[in-house]
Amino acid sequence: MKARDVVVVDGVRTAFGRAGEKGFFWHTRADDMAVKVIRELLRRNPGVAPEMVEENVWGATTQEGDQGITLGRTSALLAGLPASCSGCSVDRMCAGGLTAITTAASEVALGACDIAIAGGVEHMGHHPMGATADPNPRFLTDRLVSEDALVMGKTAENLHDMFPEITKEMADEYSIHSQMRTARGYAEGKIQKMIVPMTVYTKEGWIVADRDQQPRPETTMEGLASLKTPFRVQGKVTPGNSSGLNDGASAVLLMSEEKAAQLGIQGRLRLKGYAYAGVKPEIMGYGPIPSTKKALERSGLGIEDIDIIELNEAFAVQAIIFMKEFGLKFPEDPRLNLLGGSIAFGHPLAASGPRLVMHLLSLFADRPDLRYGMTSMCVGLGQGATTIWENTNYRG
Numbered sequence: 001m002k003a004r005d006v007v008v009v010d011g012v013r014t015a016f017g018r019a020g021e022k023g024f025f026w027h028t029r030a031d032d033m034a035v036k037v038i039r040e041l042l043r044r045n046p047g048v049a050p051e052m053v054e055e056n057v058w059g060a061t062t063q064e065g066d067q068g069i070t071l072g073r074t075s076a077l078l079a080g081l082p083a084s085c086s087g088c089s090v091d092r093m094c095a096g097g098l099t100a101i102t103t104a105a106s107e108v109a110l111g112a113c114d115i116a117i118a119g120g121v122e123h124m125g126h127h128p129m130g131a132t133a134d135p136n137p138r139f140l141t142d143r144l145v146s147e148d149a150l151v152m153g154k155t156a157e158n159l160h161d162m163f164p165e166i167t168k169e170m171a172d173e174y175s176i177h178s179q180m181r182t183a184r185g186y187a188e189g190k191i192q193k194m195i196v197p198m199t200v201y202t203k204e205g206w207i208v209a210d211r212d213q214q215p216r217p218e219t220t221m222e223g224l225a226s227l228k229t230p231f232r233v234q235g236k237v238t239p240g241n242s243s244g245l246n247d248g249a250s251a252v253l254l255m256s257e258e259k260a261a262q263l264g265i266q267g268r269l270r271l272k273g274y275a276y277a278g279v280k281p282e283i284m285g286y287g288p289i290p291s292t293k294k295a296l297e298r299s300g301l302g303i304e305d306i307d308i309i310e311l312n313e314a315f316a317v318q319a320i321i322f323m324k325e326f327g328l329k330f331p332e333d334p335r336l337n338l339l340g341g342s343i344a345f346g347h348p349l350a351a352s353g354p355r356l357v358m359h360l361l362s363l364f365a366d367r368p369d370l371r372y373g374m375t376s377m378c379v380g381l382g383q384g385a386t387t388i389w390e391n392t393n394y395r396g
């Protein structure tokens with residue numbers, strides 16, 4: 001079986017809300033958020049008729065309640081895709097949406113289907129992290145993992161222990177840059193273009209959720225210095241240098257490059273390669289390092305070939321370790337997270353991967369001089385996920 005080239009045509013997301021009663025999605029179902037995104041993808045791409053979509057893959061970390069009953073299938077039916085469109089759900093926690101993308105892309109590459117939608121949704125308000133999980137007690141009784149492995153903030157404190165040269169001040173400085181870049185992305189109107197406004201019911205009545213709720217452009221080093229360290233007494237990880245708890249949905253439209261040409265549609269990103277890798281669960285933020293090395297090696301590229309890097313910011317310390325390993329400039333590198341990151345936007349787990357791919361779409365749109373882009377993220381219980389893409393608009 002010969003693999004075919006796979007392209008991303010478009011990507012859309014909801015605004016990211018704050019999880020909990022103060023969040024604008026508190027009274028909105030997670031599956032309705034997925035449906036909104038699917039319908040918007042179809043609306044924005046009239047060359048793709050609903051009956052052409054053959055597969056709908058969705059990631060979610062908690063697959064029950066409004067994120068249950070095989071979300072890929074339910075959201076396809078609810079969005080008005082025909083009954084012929086199959087659907088499934090995948091889970092790789094933070095990389096759930098990215099796994100949906102590589103799963104759907106692999107189906108397209110192997111000729112199992114021509115056109116697919118792949119996304120991720122997480123309503124962390126309705127499904128607080130780990131709330132209904134029942135981890136096997138043997139994890140702890142048999143010392144398979146340290147107790148820290150189950151609390152992501154503690155794994156970030158462990159990374160600070162592992163790399164003592166990364167201080168709390170550095171984590172805070174990095175976070176300010178994330179906030180500033182996000183503010184710039186909004187000021188330039190680039191973020192708004194990726195968001196489908198959604199009318200939602202809140203305590204204040206009906207509102208339109210069209211901007212992320214979490215960004216704090218006013219963040220200062222003094223403000224960050226005063227924050228509590230919820231994961232360790234006198235620790236280094238704070239609400240200001242962590243991603244938050246959020247609700248959101250995002251997805252991309254994928255097809256074979258052959259199909260895109262047939263339909264006269266421009267595929268904008270060509271999948272060049274991807275890889276997942278595992279590390280010790282108690283240092284889960286280290287995951288992007290081996291997954292990136294593996295993805296680069298298997299794609300026949302080096303980090304110097306990558307023009308744009310979209311790195312998920314679960315915690316600042318984890319992003320800084322990645323920068324250090326791959327020789328990126330601290331606190332800002334001209335290739336990294338140019339439109340900001342999860343410390344500002346928030347991180348509705350499975351919804352973040354497609355957001356990173358969307359940022360590549362946006363950044364490559366007016367840069368035919370840039371060829372390769374990468375997304376990378378760490379994953380709870382110790383994994384890394386990296387995808388590498390080629391700008392189809394590259395003109396050397």
Ligand SMILES: CC(C)(COP(=O)(O)OP(=O)(O)OC[C@H]1O[C@@H](n2cnc3c(N)ncnc32)[C@H](O)[C@@H]1OP(=O)(O)O)[C@@H](O)C(=O)NCCC(=O)NCCS
Binds near residue numbers: 219220223239244379
């Ligand atoms: C760190 C964490 C526990 C904080 O949760 P929280 O306490 O609900 O967060 P909040 O947004 O209410 O912020 C707490 C305080 O910090 C303040 N704060 C947050 N960011 C700030 C910033 N950039 N500047 C100034 N103050 C800030 C808030 O105003 C709030 O102050 P208050 O208590 O006076 O109201 C939570 O965001 C978390 O668990 N993050 C990690 C998520 C995660 O593990 N994801 C998976 C990754 S693998």
